[in-house]
Amino acid sequence: MPPRTRRAPRRTEALTRDVIVQAATEILDADGEDALTLRALTLRLATGYGAIYHHVADRDDLLAAATDDVLAAVVAAVTAVSAPEATPDAEPQHRLRALALGLFDAVDAHPWVGAQLTREPWRPALLDVYECVSTQLQALGVPEDKLSDCAGALMNYIWGVAGQNAANARALAASKLDREQFLASVAQRWAHLDPARYPSVHRARTQLREHDDREQFAAGVDLILAGIQAVHGGGAPGR
Amino acid sequence: MPPRTRRAPRRTEALTRDVIVQAATEILDADGEDALTLRALTLRLATGYGAIYHHVADRDDLLAAATDDVLAAVVAAVTAVSAPEATPDAEPQHRLRALALGLFDAVDAHPWVGAQLTREPWRPALLDVYECVSTQLQALGVPEDKLSDCAGALMNYIWGVAGQNAANARALAASKLDREQFLASVAQRWAHLDPARYPSVHRARTQLREHDDREQFAAGVDLILAGIQAVHGGGAPGR
DNA sequence: CACAGGTTTGGAGCGGCGATCCAAAGGTGG
DNA sequence: CCACCTTTGGATCGCCGCTCCAAACCTGTG
Numbered sequence: 140m141p142p143r144t145r146r147a148p149r150r151t152e153a154l155t156r157d158v159i160v161q162a163a164t165e166i167l168d169a170d171g172e173d174a175l176t177l178r179a180l181t182l183r184l185a186t187g188y189g190a191i192y193h194h195v196a197d198r199d200d201l202l203a204a205a206t207d208d209v210l211a212a213v214v215a216a217v218t219a220v221s222a223p224e225a226t227p228d229a230e231p232q233h234r235l236r237a238l239a240l241g242l243f244d245a246v247d248a249h250p251w252v253g254a255q256l257t258r259e260p261w262r263p264a265l266l267d268v269y270e271c272v273s274t275q276l277q278a279l280g281v282p283e284d285k286l287s288d289c290a291g292a293l294m295n296y297i298w299g300v301a302g303q304n305a306a307n308a309r310a311l312a313a314s315k316l317d318r319e320q321f322l323a324s325v326a327q328r329w330a331h332l333d334p335a336r337y338p339s340v341h342r343a344r345t346q347l348r349e350h351d352d353r354e355q356f357a358a359g360v361d362l363i364l365a366g367i368q369a370v371h372g373g374g375a376p377g378r
Numbered sequence: 379m380p381p382r383t384r385r386a387p388r389r390t391e392a393l394t395r396d397v398i399v400q401a402a403t404e405i406l407d408a409d410g411e412d413a414l415t416l417r418a419l420t421l422r423l424a425t426g427y428g429a430i431y432h433h434v435a436d437r438d439d440l441l442a443a444a445t446d447d448v449l450a451a452v453v454a455a456v457t458a459v460s461a462p463e464a465t466p467d468a469e470p471q472h473r474l475r476a477l478a479l480g481l482f483d484a485v486d487a488h489p490w491v492g493a494q495l496t497r498e499p500w501r502p503a504l505l506d507v508y509e510c511v512s513t514q515l516q517a518l519g520v521p522e523d524k525l526s527d528c529a530g531a532l533m534n535y536i537w538g539v540a541g542q543n544a545a546n547a548r549a550l551a552a553s554k555l556d557r558e559q560f561l562a563s564v565a566q567r568w569a570h571l572d573p574a575r576y577p578s579v580h581r582a583r584t585q586l587r588e589h590d591d592r593e594q595f596a597a598g599v600d601l602i603l604a605g606i607q608a609v610h611g612g613g614a615p616g617r
Numbered sequence: 618c619a620c621a622g623g624t625t626t627g628g629a630g631c632g633g634c635g636a637t638c639c640a641a642a643g644g645t646g647g
Numbered sequence: 648c649c650a651c652c653t654t655t656g657g658a659t660c661g662c663c664g665c666t667c668c669a670a671a672c673c674t675g676t677g
Contacts, residue, residue, distance in 0.1 A: 189638080
């Protein structure tokens, strides 16, 4: 056999890990987690498998790196907000709410992040989140031996919502309906349930259209903060 | 070509959906989520693909059915506990704690359930959980328009812990260490972090060995219940 | 008993996936 | 100019979920 056909010319710009992770993020945002295949990446970057695997360990590494980027941006945004002369007392709650809502919004914008959180536990970016939460709780007056319980409760709640958000986004995408139709189809399915056995589900069903996930998430955060204040906080709750 | 080689004899016992789901559950419990492949299932059941796909839509259907089985057992166990003359006031908290811990134990015993919860949202079994939580919260005196917020907070916290549990179990299995060594390796990794930037992580690291996931989970449940009492409950908190 | 029609089963095969591996291409120092 | 190292492209492998079809079995009708 002759020395094989001419090979495609080498790329001009250097391929870096960051370029690859960014391309992966774009694919994930555009078409969801399943769309991120190594083949799709080679096509988008006009390169081969070897080049990618030279900079990245495997697919999980890629997903984890993309997730870290998103989370790091949220933490950076929250810690950067230096409140000069804000009320020093309500400040910790305010920051915790901002962090929680920032994470919610990030997962809402990138649903694949929510799914990733339950796959790769305790990535570096999660340590930053934990540190941020702990610091604010300490400022709230939570005793040191209860810090990990309280921080864990808050973070696990956030991860739970993130996971459900990701699942909902996947279900919505799979149904190929718009959000309105999708909610209607869910409501219709629930309508067929026995009202005697599922009274609460039926009640929730009627509220489904005006239901706001973000508001409910915020209410949950406030609930947990109120619980922390009630159990461990010395100061007045919520003020 | 001759009429092909003799085909394997047909199975004698009937193949049902339940038999398939149970075999799947055994594979999942023994070797984890990735070990459940259609091939492994055909080998264990000594059958072919066609037979399985005749009873089951696809792999996701199988995982969802197995998850439903586990969750339904937990809900049934909790609702079956009819407290005859127990203190009627503390009863709702007691039941909510029992449900939460039951779900925790189930996920602990079957980590793949935790991962599944963030994949297939609002399966039938989850509606039963929601109904159970809502009913008990209503008995606690939570006003009707706040029920979905409170129930959502509690359930999302539970799903969050479930997801983290599943992730930890996967990480533990992948490391091929026993639990003791695994915790030590995590502690060692955290020990290299900058103590100035991650003081809380360092504090948590020293507590890692005596750390009990189940206790921390229960503390989180109590925290949320206390928050619900503080914000919405008319009665005294916790009594 | 025969045999037609429906249901259940076994397994070959398909397309696509992540990952490996190696040769070619480019860079770099002596 | 050449030996050596890093980076790149892509053929290839093994495994996956799933489809599809014929064989095997079941059932009821004459």
